[in-house]
Amino acid sequence: MTNERNQSFHFDTIALHEGQTVDPITRSRAVPIYQTTSYLFDSTEHAAELFKMNGEGYIYSRNANPTIDVFEKRLAGLEGGVGAFAVSSGQAAIALALLTIAKSGDEIVATNALYGGTFALFAKTFPRFGVNVRFVDGNDLSAVEAAINEKTKAVYTETIGNPSLQIADIEALSQIAHQHEVPLVIDNTFTTPYLIQPIAFGADIVIHSTTKFIGGHGTSIGGAIVDAGTFNWENGKFPEFTEVNPNLNHRSFVEVAQEKAFIAKVRFELGHDLGASLSPFNGWLFIQGLESLSFRVKQHVSNAQKVAEYLAHHEQVSWVNYPTLEGNPQNDIAKKYLPKGAGSIFSFGIKGGLEPAKRFINSVQLLSHVANIGDSKTLVIHPASTSHSRLSPEEQVRTGVTPELVRISVGLEDIDDIIVDIDQALKLASLTVQTVK
Template sequence: MTNKELDFVNFDTVALHGGQTVDPVNRSRAVPIYQTTSYLFDDTEHAASLFKLKSQGYLYSRNANPTIDVLEKRLAQLENGVGAFAVSSGQAAVSIALLTIVKAGDEIVATNALYGGTYTLFSKTFARLGVKVRFVEGSDLQAISTAINENTKALFTETIGNPSLQIADLQALSKIAKEHHIPLVVDNTFATPYLIKPINHGADIVVHSLTKFIGGHGTSLGGAIIDGGTFDWDNGHFSEFTAPESSLNNESFLEIAKEKAFIVKARYELGHDLGATLSPFNGWLFIQGIETLSVRMKKHVNNAQKVAEFLNHHELVEWVNYPTLPGDAQNSLAARYLPKGAGSIFSFGIKGGLDAAKIFINSLQLLSHVANVGDAKTLVINPASTSHSRLSPEEQLKSGVTPELIRLSIGLEDIEDLLADINQALQQATRK
């Protein structure tokens, strides 16, 4: 058997083999865990060349690690990117990706149907850093284009909004971004590269919370940034990529890394300076998760469709928001961008409003009430009082969050057991 890294293209083969060259010394079939902080240099010249980005290799695990390297290469291949950078959380991935592009005085335009933590990051923390984020209704393409001005440096969206499930029209957003010469940054956490590859639809940069479906078992925190290698950083608006760096022998990141300029800059500037490092062990767990991603996603989607249909016809349910239900306003977008399914996360409203929603959640026996999604186990939460609670009522509504909304992340349990638990909790919640 060869230890050469081959250029596979099919999803499951990449998920199992991508990025790995078998250890030539011990011949480990599994990716080894390199639990080390640092690496020996050949000599002083070798050390200097690594720090100046003149040669490839490992110098310190805050910058790169052999276990994490396999994860990054595998993610880049799955997303059709040119490179990836794995970090300590999804929130770190969003922060580093955008702060690599913007500085004080710059602006970002973001669709408003976002995870509450991202909304708060943009509206509070980025504001303190001097970066203004303009939130715009994601389906209003004209308003998005109008919101972009000479200070705008990025357009941000989620493939499937959390928890509104607004599906991003990526091709339309990409066209707007290209017209204004800014990159389109897409959070693909809810969909994963199994359901959609945003770069194929015009995205320039993709981010993930690996904590969710990639890991799949609620055991590890992590995030990732994937560079599509498609954006022209030499268009006159991003001098940080083209200006000579004294620390790099007066060369620019674009000169050194070419189409990988963004991901190299993200890794060796903010990745290094902020230290949002992914541990080798967590990286190894994410590799295990990737290996079964397609198998899990198929059942996630299948179970979610059945639960959504069950609730949609239930007499105790007011409404269900799932893009593939008959008559849903997003049917056409789901068919275009998510032909394998619209994911396993959706929301619904119970008759009786917020009070009934609380009783429903407290009455569940199989479903787990936790602040997470994408687990093998089915999860439930009321976003208005938890994940989006730091938003004002007006901001919640703009994000698609109403007080009574219940979010479900459907797992891999037997469907009969899921439906039985949901049904008994609905009966408890609406009992007079």
């Protein structure tokens, strides 16, 4: 059952059915786990055709797998894309997507408000591949445009910056990128396609760390790349998409895959050569996650709003950064892009700075001190000493991280229990402030 049969399917129906054709032999209602490395060819001719990308079929699970294929089609359907490629982690998804677009000597323009691991990947690792990343303030659209030059191959941002909570003006960024004939690549991990579909606002490529909300239970590491299928790879800036390739029977990726040229290229070149494969079992778990995604995210958002409102009036808290709080400067842009809610992750500052923030983290009992987000359980962390610790103090400030900042990923526990635990931890943190005084 696929959405091609009925374009009127809604989100929850797509999440349950997209991409699956029921096995004609077993008639299994659930998607089977195809825990296999390789697949039989009908003949030497059949094998040769598959290796030339002529027709559909499976060769080796490093490239494609029937279980993961269902997950990819389902996620692409939810995001409004033409195809997806699931990989071993969110970091792998970012690296493979951008290195498919940019090669040595090329540049990428990225907004500052990024997850620490992504910032480090761009600032420290990409230059080793000869790819330079120019960081700019995502709120300063003139700075974004000024950073683009003849070497630029993509503009990159996060739907909501981690942990600064800066909401990307996707339409404006896509217009700037497209004026310069480069794609807009956006990480949609924080919000998932339930809260926003960046492709609807002009994004060309969407990235996910499926480890987070899509998995939803902290059990599996994975990532995914979704292709909108709308970018013009034949504009002259990306000859590797249009040049004849001997491995494709002397055709180009655009000629072979047409609107799916990007996702085909990332799968059969870097995906194949670097081998960042997603296991079939993890793919199966992510399918389970998609089936309940909207229901979980609704409750995540409801709980997060209540926790943010509680903290905004707490005497031990100096500030709360959650876009839908009354008076937050991002209220208007949140209403435009996130009418269903701004997700379950936000940050707040504890009075007294670093030591009280650390005391709070060490004092939680129900909440979990974990380097993750999007779990069904409520998670807290101190980014300055963990996820963003590889960055210099100046780089931390550029990404929105300060010593007193605590990031919280609000889970699905009873809201009263979450608040009681936060309150007792804040009271213990206040003792640190009193001791310092």
